[in-house]
Amino acid sequence: MGKRMIGVLLLALSTIGFTFLMLPVGQWLDETILRASSQFILEKRAKGYTDFLRW
Numbered sequence: 001m002g003k004r005m006i007g008v009l010l011l012a013l014s015t016i017g018f019t020f021l022m023l024p025v026g027q028w029l030d031e032t033i034l035r036a037s038s039q040f041i042l043e044k045r046a047k048g049y050t051d052f053l054r055w
Helices: 002-054
Strands: none
Touching: none
């Protein structure tokens, strides 16, 4: 039972540590994805607008 408890504790600690490590990375990823998608949408809209004007 002792080994199992140590394994569970290690798993919990590694999960918590991983989460804490991933928080800033995840935040940065979210910001990057948001920025990229908004830029993509803006470009799409601008392209559609110019196509509409051309038409």
